[in-house]
Amino acid sequence: MAADGDSADARGGVSVTLRFEDGAERRIVVAPGQFVLDAALAQGVPLIHQCRSGNCSTCVATLIEGESATAPGRPVALLASEAAAGRRLLCVSYAHAPSVIREHYPATPIDAAAAPRRFSATLGALARPNPKVAIFTLAVADETFAFASGQYVRIRIPHTDEWRSYSMASAAHELPAMTFIVKLIAGGAMSEYLLRAARPGDRLEIEGPRGAFVLRRSRGQHVFVAGGTGLAPILSMLDAIRRRPGMRPPMLPSFGCSRDAEFFARDEIELRRWWMPELRAILSAGRSDGADDGLRRGNPVDALDAARSTRPAPPPICAARPR
Amino acid sequence: MNSGDRTAGGGAPRGSIAPSRQYQPYLEAAWGFKNAWYPALFGAELSKNVVAGVTIAGHEIALRLVKGRVHAIRDRCAHRGVRMSLRPRCFADDTITCWYHGFTYGLDDGVLKTIVASPEDPLIGKVRIRTYPVEERAGIVFVFVGDEEYAPAPPLAADLPIRIADDANPVAHLLDENVHVRGVHRRVESNWRLGVENGFDPGHLLIHWDNQIVAATDRRMGLGALPISEDAIKIIDEPNGPKGMMNMYNLRAYKFYMENAVIGMKARGKKPYYARTSVFLPGLLLVEHWPIPGWAQYEWYAPIDDRRHEYWEVLVGRAANDAERREAEYLYETFFEPLALKDFNDNDVFAREAMRDFYESRGGWDAETLCAFDEATIVWRKVAARFNRGIQEPSARRAERPRASRWRRTATARTRAAA
Structure with missing residues (x-):
């Protein structure tokens, strides 16, 4: 998509399209005197960056269309040849006209929360504290699996295409182990599996984590x-x-x-x-x-x-x- | 979460399914309890304008004494991550400068004030390394180690022993006026918890049975002590103050074994002495009336990482004037340090280092077989699980010092190749 001039906002900002390696695009508005990185972060586009002073080159991107220049008088860690080739350090670069900027990484990792992945898990212990409740543990082998307390995963019931969603009852510091508490329902697919078929060591597929019901930080009760x-x-x-x-x-x-x-x-x-x-x-x-x-x-x-x-x-x- | 977290505690998957032990958080605390005051150095070890580096619970900390005040700051330059204490460089009273490129930080706020090689650098004023609360009392520099956002730090006295009130001649407290404080510290190759648990263990007197101080003072020291009544172990839970537990040897709450008939062994010594042990968060010991009546021995087992601790042995006695201080010094030099801190405590260090392999590599926390007198150990673990201010997260790596030079190795290799 080309940059267009019609989305400049009331403050006189210009529209900048950030195009990621995987084709994803994000549109932001950059105000006069505002650095592109600052605008992106403020508008919820978490670009990869580090020093925010033009030194480290972590935020380097390529100007495809439009006009973006480094703040005058700021020495930056870019060769003149790189700048001429369109490279820009977004942490110290303004946008003077509607522009398209290419990022050299995919948007997927920064959107990871919105795109749950599937993992293999192993059934550990299984207990029934009373006739209506089952508690079980799963171990996820993949070290990249992480979650926030309050989130849930979908679990595929073995040998079926049925999925059920359960919140983790344990916290992330207990990974790779996760604990789940399940209400047993007569005839329910997960209940039938847990009561009749489940054996420690069973492999289960999980998908997640999902959910935005997570803890927010506050000091009050x-x-x-x-x-x-x-x-x-x-x-x-x-x-x-x-x-x-x-x-x-x-x-x-x-x-x-x-x-x-x-x-x-x-x-x-x-x-x-x-x-x-x-x-x-x-x-x-x-x-x-x-x-x-x-x-x-x-x-x-x-x-x-x-x-x-x-x-x-x-x-x-x-x-x-x-x- | 890093891999250290995933294996903390080891064993079967936890969670609510298998009944967790009541002291589960203690098992998680391989790197120590954070948000607590730990001794870092004796004040005398910090001479003027010298930067000293210490590691406590994985926190690398640089200490610098300026105009009578000690500052504590993270001992890693933000630039290339070297420890600034490796080659102390200070050009002003209010800053510390990294020896490599000259990143210079304010001692009070940790903010980058200048860079020797780049005085107009845009990083200046933006980059910051953290600082630590620090207090020097009774000749010991204490640092509050933990989360920077845990502020304000509680008073140092909350992480020291209680003031003894139930004794006709109570031993002095470290923070009292007119005390004489001397001691040593040394690195011990074991997890810090093995240090704490060895210190107040009512059943470990066998390792001290033939120690010099016992023979020299003809001390009647039992073979072991067994808690036999409800009040044998007192939980200490002072509001906003020390938390811990005390072995109430002053009550008739313990049975002291003076002989073991099965193997025909008897306690040595004839003179009765009274001493009492107590242990406090984040992991320190008080022995009242030791090595002799009226003196108190403090011991800290400050975690360095999950495998080593800095063992602090400090004696606290009363001395109100020069004559008493000279006498205290004489006792310390000729008696306490050689017989109590060295000979006697060397046996404890031996025991802790001997336990290391079992607890580190052989599942000791699950495989141990505790006996009757270990009730004291269990109560300590539960008290520690309840009253700690946080579990120190593991560091990515254990601290290592760089090699000063590789020339010698290279020369040796050449010689070998020639031969």
Whole structure:
């Protein structure tokens, strides 16, 4: 696509088309006095760059059409012959006219989040904390697989073309292992596989990661509300907070199940309470089956409101038995 | 995530499926706990205008003393990544200059102030290397090692032992007035956790059974101590203060074994002495009334990387005037350092280095067989798992010093070829 002059914005900026090696194009507007790289970054096009001062040449690109020049008086790490051939260091280059600039790399890596990949994974352990819930682990051999807590993958049920989506219940620092929590449904494809066919060592295909429900950084109290197997992304986020840099914020997860007989993951939550003094947990069940289980009554949102005024004692250290 | 992360802890895939150990985060902390104060050097080791490089929990740090104040800054030039401490170069009181091309950074903010070879360079003012909070107390330079965004750093006292209150003659605290502080530090070839766990281990007295200090003082030292009541191990959780645990040897909470009838072995010595051990985050030991009553021994096991730690052995005693200081110095030189810090503690260093292979290469954290007195070790691991301020991420590589010269090797190779 050729550069056109009609997209100059109200501030008098010019339109610049960035053409990537794989044919992808991104259109940005570069204001007078603004460097092309700065404009691209500001407009959500994450070009590869480093020094931002014309020294390192990481951001070198080629001017195909239009007019783009280096800021006057700025010595840059380009030979005169390279400049004559259209090379520009975008971190110190203006755009004086609508232009087309070719990048020497594909857009794919910078769009990776939008383009999930497929990986092979191996089934590890499989457990059923109660008749309605299964927990299993997968190991991904590929070291390039990464994800953010809160994201999910699609998993192909072996020997079928059926795919199901599950959030990771573990955090990225546990890779290559990932944990999943699945609600078992009679006749469900994944449920049937897990209950009848699954064996440790099975190969499964996964696709991802996907999803934009991820943690945002803030210092205020983090409140999480989860019901049933919806606990998975919350556990992952709590583990990510434990291992991320800086001070941990106060955390208040409220987790409930519809009946107390179906309550699960109590040990997992207790462990995280032990590991993070900043974490309070509210556990609830909608209906009681009669046992004195220490769970609050109601759904996790109601339990959250009721619990906010109380402050529980820290968990016991359980020193008597090793491990 | 790098590969070091993927293998941290080792063993089977974790996650919520197999019940994690309560001290799982401790197993993840091969490179140490971050966001904590660690000793870096004795103040006396930093003479004026000399830059010293240290590595703590994988953080490479350059220290420089200027006008009585120590500065700590990342010991890697942003330009070509060399350690600036390899050839200290300082031209002004408020900067440090890399010896290679002269990148010159402000000591207070780490900002690139100039480049000797390129004074008009556009990088100037834009590039920055990080700095570290640093405090010199009682002759020891402490650095707050961890995330730069973990600010403000908690007070140093939060990462030191508690002040002893339950003792008729409490030992001095490092931060007290009128204390005499002397000690040594040395590199030990084992993970830092093996250092900590050796320090307060109630069952390891066999390695000290025939030590010089025990014989010379006729000290009645048991063969081992077993916690026998609920209050044997006290959890220390001071609000905004030290976290750790104490072996309450002052209570009737431990059973002391003075002989083992099966092999006919008896404890040596006749004179009873009282001492007590406690351990604190991020990994330091206090021994009260050791080597003699009234003195305290502090030990830090500052991680260098995941395989080595800097072992700090520091004695703290009271000395209010010159005469007492001379006496303390005499005791230190003629008694404490040779008998306690060297002979006695050499046995602990031997034990830690002997454990290294098992814990590093043979799955020791899963394969160990802990016994009754190891309850103290388990409680420490759980306390550490709860109260640490973060797990240090592994560095890409362990720090290595460059070879000064290869000429000798080349000459040797030629000689061999000629022969």
